[in-house]
Amino acid sequence: MRLLFYISLFVLGFRPQVGHSQTTNYPLKAYEFYQKKDFVTAKIWIDSALQFNQIKTDKVWFIRGLIYRELESTTENNTRLVALVSLSKAKNLSTDAALLKQINIVTQNTVMKTYNESIDLLKMGELNKSEARYLKYKEQYLMYNNPTYNFDQLDIMYFNSLGSAWQANNELASFTEQEKQLNIAVEKFQKTLHIDPENYDANYNIGVAYYNLGTDIIIHLDPLSPLDRIEELQITALRLYKNGLPFLMKAYELDPENPQVIEGLRNIHHAMQDEEKEKFFKLLYEQVTGKKLEND
Numbered sequence: 115m116r117l118l119f120y121i122s123l124f125v126l127g128f129r130p131q132v133g134h135s136q137t138t139n140y141p142l143k144a145y146e147f148y149q150k151k152d153f154v155t156a157k158i159w160i161d162s163a164l165q166f167n168q169i170k171t172d173k174v175w176f177i178r179g180l181i182y183r184e185l186e187s188t189t190e191n192n193t194r195l196v197a198l199v200s201l202s203k204a205k206n207l208s209t210d211a212a213l214l215k216q217i218n219i220v221t222q223n224t225v226m227k228t229y230n231e232s233i234d235l236l237k238m239g240e241l242n243k244s245e246a247r248y249l250k251y252k253e254q255y256l257m258y259n260n261p262t263y264n265f266d267q268l269d270i271m272y273f274n275s276l277g278s279a280w281q282a283n284n285e286l287a288s289f290t291e292q293e294k295q296l297n298i299a300v301e302k303f304q305k306t307l308h309i310d311p312e313n314y315d316a317n318y319n320i321g322v323a324y325y326n327l328g329t330d331i332i333i334h335l336d337p338l339s340p341l342d343r344i345e346e347l348q349i350t351a352l353r354l355y356k357n358g359l360p361f362l363m364k365a366y367e368l369d370p371e372n373p374q375v376i377e378g379l380r381n382i383h384h385a386m387q388d389e390e391k392e393k394f395f396k397l398l399y400e401q402v403t404g405k406k407l408e409n410d
Contacts, residue, residue, distance in 0.1 A: 324358025
């Protein structure tokens with residue numbers, strides 16, 4: 115449920131401003147309709163206030179920001195930018211600590227709408243749109259909230275989630291589309307690794323993504339295919355294994371007892387015909403899990 119900001123008219127200091135209309139106090143009329151939750155009519159009055167040069171104070175700019183913020187739920191047009199610009203003007207003009215606190219709260223909540231949209235789109239599988247909204251959120255936050263804010267930790271969380279979503283798409287895609295989807299997932303995880311090369315989730319997920327696709331190629335290999343086609347697919351699988359190897363190795367360094375990582379490393383070295391490392395990871399797997407790992 116939306117909450118309206120009810121502000122004392124005395125505190126707001128509404129007074130008729132000199133403009134083209136000497137008799138009508140447009141900001142006051144706008145505020146009256148804002149209180150009635152008639153935001154469309156409030157917009158008409160506050161726009162008239164702008165037209166007749168009656169928006170001069172921090173308080174009136176604040177009211178304009180509040181009205182346009184509420185209009186998002188009643189019109190098809192995106193009025194968020196107008197709201198943020200109005201709130202920014204109010205903030206720049208104000209020396210009232212109490213009003214500044216209110217402006218900052220409303221501004222932050224308005225910007226957070228963009229972030230929440232990006233998360234909703236991510237959950238709905240609209241991944242490109244989600245990323246676009248996330249980048250817009252960062253842009254708005256830096257412009258209207260805090261120009262020096264460090265997004266590293268939030269970026270890590272977001273791009274790991276986005277990469278995982280692309281990875282899930284890859285598993286559902288047609289076989290011919292899987293590597294294309296894989297490359298997009300890897301690109302998103304790499305954004306995390308650019309910030310934190312030691313991030314376990316990103317290293318693990320990239321390594322597993324390459325490994326799984328390589329394994330799928332081997333599993334679905336048709337022995338009745340022409341020899342040159344079989345050789346081509348084996349080369350592709352080996353390339354994918356090699357691409358995933360450094361990331362699985364990093365995951366192993368960060369967590370040397372994850373049996374899935376150990377098994378993957380054993381199988382990759384088997385495919386690469388590195389018997390020494392294959393044996394090492396085979397024995398390690400059996401030591402960690404207490405289970406035998408059969409030779410291929």
